Amino acid sequence: MAGHSKWANIQHRKGRQDKLRSKLFSKLAKEITVAAKMGDPDPDKNPRLRLAVKEAKSSSVPKDVIERAIKKSQGGDAENYDEIRYEGYGPNGVAVIVEAMTDNRNRTASTVRSTFSKNGGNLGETGSVGFMFDRKGQVVYPADVADADTVMMAAIEAGA
Amino acid sequence: MQSDEDNHVIICADTDLNDVSNALEAELGESDSTKLIWQPNITTEVDLDGLTKLMKLLDTLEEDDDIQRVTANFEASDEVMAAFGDE
Incomplete structure (x- = not known):
């Protein structure tokens, strides 16, 4: 499974660069707003919201930004975001899944389509590349939390 | 599960994520992180040129405010990753 670790590494490295930090914050806040709007605004009663808040906290999103994102979902004038998944091929036939949350499907679809075509790829139908991926849960711990054997035991006990 | 010098990464069924975490x-x-991901079950090997082009596509997509997350099933050798990191 060597490929997976490289794939994870680059994701991680990209995340660390932090050059798009404010963008990252707004994306995490959007996920919180959408999750809170779909279910209960109490993270303890809404698993998706709980995960979204946790992910935001671990990326150091300030607490008031998180609270504002939840509050925003309860206001009547909050934007309605549609969740859309785009699938396509990048250069060299690499399969790409794009997850979007948008208040304007037409705008997003045309942006995604032109970004693919300008960069040597092409957008396909939904389902065209999805079979090359499995939906999984992922939990990441820093290496210094414990040694690999201890984490492995904990993972097995946790049912992973 | 996988461990390297930076992280321990635990993968589980998507429906088990809450219980496992x-x-x-x-x-x-x-x-550090708990989330649902798309894990590639088939990967495509890319060279430095391919990786550079692919990263440009992924970065451009990610910069869009409407786009939350982008996942690709590429695989690259250590040499290609190192060369890309140096660019």
């Missing part, structure tokens, strides 16, 4: 936190404390 709760159980892990009881044992190991707060995680």
Whole structure:
């Protein structure tokens, strides 16, 4: 499974660069707003919201930004975001899944389509590349939390 | 599960994520990240040129405010990754 670790590494490295930090914050806040709007605004009663808040906290999103994102979902004038998944091929036939949350499907679809075509790829139908991926849960711990054997035991006990 | 010098990465069924992460936190404390992902089951090998072009596509997509997350099933050798990191 060597490929997976490289794939994870680059994701991680990209995340660390932090050059798009404010963008990252707004994306995490959007996920919180959408999750809170779909279910209960109490993270303890809404698993998706709980995960979204946790992910935001671990990326150091300030607490008031998180609270504002939840509050925003309860206001009547909050934007309605549609969740859309785009699938396509990048250069060299690499399969790409794009997850979007948008208040304007037409705008997003045309942006995604032109970004693919300008960069040597092409957008396909939904389902065209999805079979090359499995939906999984992922939990990441820093290496210094414990040694690999201890984490492995904990993972097995946790049912992973 | 996979471990390297930076991280321990635990993968579980998507529907088990809440239970697994709760159980892990009881044992190991707060995680760095807990989320649903698309894990490639087939990967495509890319060279430096391919990786550079692909990263440009992925970065451009990610910069869009409407786009939350982008996942690709590429694979690259250590040499290609190192060369890309140096650019």
